[in-house]
Amino acid sequence: xxxxxxxxxxxxxxxxxxxxxxxxxxxNPAILFSGGKDSILLxxxxxxxxxxxxxxxxxxxxxxxxxxYETIEYRDQLVADLGARLIVGSVQQAIDEGRSVEEKGxxxxxxxxxxxxxxxxxxxxxxxxxxGGARRDEEKARAKERFFSHRDExxxxxxxxxxxxxxxxxxxxxxxxxxxxxxxxxxWTELDVxxxxxxxxxxxxxxxxxxxxxxxxxxxxxxxxxDFMPRRESEPVINKVVRFRTIGDxxxxxxxxxxxxxxxxxxxxxAASRVxxxxxxxxxxxxxxxMEDRKKAGYF
Amino acid sequence: MEIEEEVIxxxxxxxxxxxxxxxxxxxxxxxxxTLIGRLLYDSKSIYExxxxxxxxxxxxxxxxxxxxxxxxxxxxAEREQGxxxxxxxxxxxxxxxxxxxxxxxxxxxxxxxxxxxxxxxNLALILVDARHGVVEQTRxxxxxxxxxxxxxxxxxxxxxxxxxxxxxxxxxIEKDFRQFATKxxxxxxxxxxxxxxLGDNVVDRSKNMPWYEGPTLLxxxxxxxxxxxxxxxxxxxxxxxxxxxxxxxxHDYRGYAGRIVGGVFKKGDKVLALPSGFTSKIKxxxxxxxxxxxxxxxxxxxxxxxxxxxxxxGDMIVRENNVPISGQDLEVMVCxxxxxxxxxxxxYAIKHTTRNARCIIKDVKYKLNINTLHRNEDDRTIGxxxxxxxxxxxxxxxxxxSYRRNRNTGSLIIIDEATNVTVGAAxxx
Numbered sequence: 001x002x003x004x005x006x007x008x009x010x011x012x013x014x015x016x017x018x019x020x021x022x023x024x025x026x027x028n029p030a031i032l033f034s035g036g037k038d039s040i041l042l043x044x045x046x047x048x049x050x051x052x053x054x055x056x057x058x059x060x061x062x063x064x065x066x067x068x069y070e071t072i073e074y075r076d077q078l079v080a081d082l083g084a085r086l087i088v089g090s091v092q093q094a095i096d097e098g099r100s101v102e103e104k105g106x107x108x109x110x111x112x113x114x115x116x117x118x119x120x121x122x123x124x125x126x127x128x129x130x131x132g133g134a135r136r137d138e139e140k141a142r143a144k145e146r147f148f149s150h151r152d153e154x155x156x157x158x159x160x161x162x163x164x165x166x167x168x169x170x171x172x173x174x175x176x177x178x179x180x181x182x183x184x185x186x187x188w189t190e191l192d193v194x195x196x197x198x199x200x201x202x203x204x205x206x207x208x209x210x211x212x213x214x215x216x217x218x219x220x221x222x223x224x225x226x227d228f229m230p231r232r233e234s235e236p237v238i239n240k241v242v243r244f245r246t247i248g249d250x251x252x253x254x255x256x257x258x259x260x261x262x263x264x265x266x267x268x269x270x271a272a273s274r275v276x277x278x279x280x281x282x283x284x285x286x287x288x289x290x291m292e293d294r295k296k297a298g299y300f
Numbered sequence: 301m302e303i304e305e306e307v308i309x310x311x312x313x314x315x316x317x318x319x320x321x322x323x324x325x326x327x328x329x330x331x332x333x334t335l336i337g338r339l340l341y342d343s344k345s346i347y348e349x350x351x352x353x354x355x356x357x358x359x360x361x362x363x364x365x366x367x368x369x370x371x372x373x374x375x376x377a378e379r380e381q382g383x384x385x386x387x388x389x390x391x392x393x394x395x396x397x398x399x400x401x402x403x404x405x406x407x408x409x410x411x412x413x414x415x416x417x418x419x420x421x422n423l424a425l426i427l428v429d430a431r432h433g434v435v436e437q438t439r440x441x442x443x444x445x446x447x448x449x450x451x452x453x454x455x456x457x458x459x460x461x462x463x464x465x466x467x468x469x470x471x472x473i474e475k476d477f478r479q480f481a482t483k484x485x486x487x488x489x490x491x492x493x494x495x496x497x498l499g500d501n502v503v504d505r506s507k508n509m510p511w512y513e514g515p516t517l518l519x520x521x522x523x524x525x526x527x528x529x530x531x532x533x534x535x536x537x538x539x540x541x542x543x544x545x546x547x548x549x550x551h552d553y554r555g556y557a558g559r560i561v562g563g564v565f566k567k568g569d570k571v572l573a574l575p576s577g578f579t580s581k582i583k584x585x586x587x588x589x590x591x592x593x594x595x596x597x598x599x600x601x602x603x604x605x606x607x608x609x610x611x612x613x614g615d616m617i618v619r620e621n622n623v624p625i626s627g628q629d630l631e632v633m634v635c636x637x638x639x640x641x642x643x644x645x646x647x648y649a650i651k652h653t654t655r656n657a658r659c660i661i662k663d664v665k666y667k668l669n670i671n672t673l674h675r676n677e678d679d680r681t682i683g684x685x686x687x688x689x690x691x692x693x694x695x696x697x698x699x700x701x702s703y704r705r706n707r708n709t710g711s712l713i714i715i716d717e718a719t720n721v722t723v724g725a726a727x728x729x
Contacts, residue, residue: 006316010319024613143388160386164412165416165722166419167711171722173715175720187391273347
């Protein structure tokens with residue numbers, strides 16, 4: 001008898017174990033749901049972890065107000081299917097109420113403001129474990145992230161002083177006002193995520209599949225034409241066949257020129273790709289250690 | 301996006317890949333980062349933008365060749381100081397396997413990080429500089445691999461290009477290591493002569509060492525037999541979470557969710573619940589994808605029983621005729637992970653499988669010299685990076701096996717109750 005799991009099944013088992021550990025060890029956990037494929041995968045795994053019961057915690061969406069409408073549509077449908085509770089933290093509201101100040105200029109992004117709203121939402125809802133769909137293969141600062149990542153009372157990450165994580169034993173103890181970020185899909189790669197989504201038949205927002213869209217080029221990256229992204233005169237709008245490889249805020253997510261319209265085609269494209277998926281993310285391009293700096297401050 | 305080369309990706313094959321975790325150890329000078337960079341680069345796991353970024357940095361620093369080591373330096377302080385601070389995880393795959401590398405630094409806090417990286421590894425890759433042979437650090441790494449019961453150890457004798465690819469040098473180092481390894485508890489040791497910088501015997505067979513007839517490093521990583529690394533004999537199911545849907549459809553459903561850490565559970569098996577000692581039969585093994593007839597480590601499943609017995613998180617479901625040890629007095633080897641020394645008589649929190657409890661440190665038997673394996677019974681001050689044999693008493697019984705028998709039911713972590721920091725990693729003797 002061959003008692004062997006393939007690597008996707010082993011990753012699935014590991015993630016489910018981590019999600020259940022969170023549900024058991026914390027009072028008030030939540031999933032940070034962005035509408036991207038990684039958080040969709042995470043939510044799917046959570047559904048598996050508690051079957052036949054419902055997911056015993058809410059989904060939290062930090063809404064920059066600059067989302068693709070497809071993301072919001074997908075989110076609302078998913079929440080309805082799961083019978084889950086949705087908490088929305090609104091960056092727009094934080095700006096309107098004067099708690100956040102918007103960046104100005106052509107490259108203005110609400111990326112940094114997300115951190116403020118995220119921390120406010122965590123605090124307001126007394127969330128003690130916020131699960132995210134971050135993976136260690138995404139970015140070099142994330143390669144050192146733990147499954148259970150401790151955050152101090154200011155929501156900060158201290159990369160040089162992380163708790164050692166041994167075997168599969170997760171230390172969930174914390175002081176008053178502190179919380180954890182937990183990353184159940186830490187060990188998945190981009191290709192693993194796509195292959196698994198395909199294997200499981202998980203529906204995705206249409207943004208991931210090739211479609212016609214008005215786009216313009218800035219700093220070598222194609223961006224979708226939207227109301228909330230001002231353009232320079234030198235940045236004409238062109239209609240192209242594109243798809244998105246990651247989905248975040250529309251102002252910082254670049255489109256890929258691609259005719260990949262099916263899961264099979266996307267997997268072939270990802271497998272053949274010579275550029276990392278975050279290569280199209282302007283938020284990472286601000287400096288060599290942009291991700292590390294944002295993470296220390298409390299970013300996802 | 302422009303696709304430069306047509307890669308034919310085989311989805312079916314991808315579904316049949318195994319997952320292998322290995323840890324690397326070696327100091328900066330042993331070329332460990334270069335070796336990892338080489339594995340990632342030669343297996344085409346590095347993307348163009350990553351490669352361009354390190355090429356640019358190498359050029360700015362005036363380095364002669366593209367410094368593949370830069371791929372593994374993640375944090376700002378590491379880039380500035382050219383050192384590795386913490387365990388970093390790297391991923392690559394070949395058509396046969398997906399690999400997770402726990403990349404641990406060789407210098408500061410070496411033991412703490414080595415132990416962390418080693419705890420979940422199937423294989424330890426230890427680098428030896430061919431010019432220096434087996435040194436203190438080699439012995440230390442091997443001892444940790446042995447203590448942590450990593451099933452396979454590969455000694456990469458690196459920088460063979462700097463010793464004229466000499467067979468004699470390789471054989472002397474192998475002999476030295478084997479002699480030392482007789483004191484260790486390592487079952488499977490292999491030796492490979494390589495040059496990480498030039499790529500000899502890493503992915504491609506070296507033309508410079510025709511005398512070496514063994515596999516290349518990558519081939520070995522792809523083929524070493526890991527399916528038996530998990531215990532498929534002793535049935536152990538620590539209960540993580542009790543699932544009670546409380547819906548009309550599943551009104552009386554009560555499922556015990558958890559991850560199997562040993563053995564094979566089958567529908568209809570007679571089982572015993574610990575600590576209650578009540579017996580029952582497995583009614584079903586449930587998953588979202590449908591019920592299973594049998595399940596084994598490391599699967600995450602939900603077990604329901606024929607009888608209603610009281611089981612909660614931290615309990616363990618086992619087979620009636622094969623039970624773990626239950627007890628409150630444990631002898632463990634501990635690796636201390638923090639600056640503040642272990643307090644003899646001190647009380648700590650512990651976590652073992654899914655069970656939280658407290659313990660008191662009853663005795664320090666000896667401190668292990670991890671360069672020589674010498675047991676020092678006079679020095680009982682256990683500080684950062686020290687390894688010692690201690691006795692503990694727990695507030696509640698634990699259900700455990702020796703670490704040698706099962707790495708999951710034989711391990712526990714020790715937590716400082718004031719700071720909540722994980723301060724000790726313990727392996728039950």
